[in-house]
Amino acid sequence: MPVASEPAEPPYVAVIDQLMRLAGPSTPSNDPAAIHIRAAALTARLKSLARAANSETRQTKNLTAAARHDMDQSHLGLQNLLYEKRHLEREIEKCRQFASVYQDIPLYTLDEFKVLAPPEACSDDVLSDEHQLLLNRLSFEFVERQRLDNMRKELLVQKEELLKESKAKLNTMDNIKSQIETLVKVATDVQKKVDDLAQSIPAMDVEAPG
Structure with missing residues (x-):
């Protein structure tokens, strides 16, 4: 070691x-x-x-x-x-x-998704990738809901147009009905006046032909 x-x-x-x-004392002191x-x-x-x-x-x-x-x-x-x-x-x-929101979203079933979605969204590669499949299903659901919402809005517009048209026709019918009632009233008044006038004229004897 x-x-x-x-x-x-x-x-x-x-x-x-x-x-x-x-x-010290041992040092010579002859040369200070x-x-x-x-x-x-x-x-x-x-x-x-x-x-x-x-x-x-x-x-x-x-x-x-x-x-x-x-x-x-x-x-x-x-x-x-x-x-x-x-x-x-x-x-x-x-x-x-x-707990993500998507877990509570009602999605198309997998079979419905395969039928309705574009082919590239449900290819074999996508179907084998669980994460990508879920993303594609959510994306497809979003697009479908947008499409359905647009249809709903279009139907609402059509409904409003039909209601306006129906209201306009109803107003026209009310006007016609009012005019008819006015005409009937006028005709009734005229008929009454004619009847009163006819009663005020003396009856004339009409000789029978010989």
């Missing part, structure tokens, strides 16, 4: 060790300027490492925030998909339980 290697020591640790050794230059270089190196560490930390934080944002977005998207899935499942169940 391979032995796991120890993590590498951070660079700043070595710099700090060098600074500590430089400040050299020590100062060496210490300044190590300090600058340590500051550079600190800036790099801070920059890396900020970058890591940004990457972490971006990853967290992506994870949150993915989680939100998953929740939306689950919600949509449940919604679609409910809608599908509603559709399955829905």
Whole structure:
């Protein structure tokens, strides 16, 4: 089994060790300027490492925030998909339980449909497809009801025309009847006057021929 290697020591640790050794008693103090230059270089190196560490930390934080944002977005998207899935499942169940209006429409029987419908509406391919057959039967029923409704409207128009014609004839007959009654009344009055006049004239003796 391979032995796991120890993590590498951070660079700043070595710099700090060098600074500590430089400040320790083991370092010769006969050249203070050299020590100062060496210490300044190590300090600058340590500051550079600190800036790099801070920059890396900020970058890591940004990457972490971006990853967290992506994870949150993915989680939100998953929740939306689950919600949509449940919604679609409910809608599908509603559709399955829905009693469509066409189920209550009285249709021509299948035998009547085969006889009355156009050939292309009841071909063998259609008869073998239950869904298409139902659509064709509903379509044929719609067309037939439109045709019958148009016939009903035409008959109503004819009925209205006949009623108007009958009413006109009835009015004519009433007028003729009224005129006849007027003529009869006038004739009766004239006859009465003639009778009265005849009664007022003295009777004349008429000799019989010898």
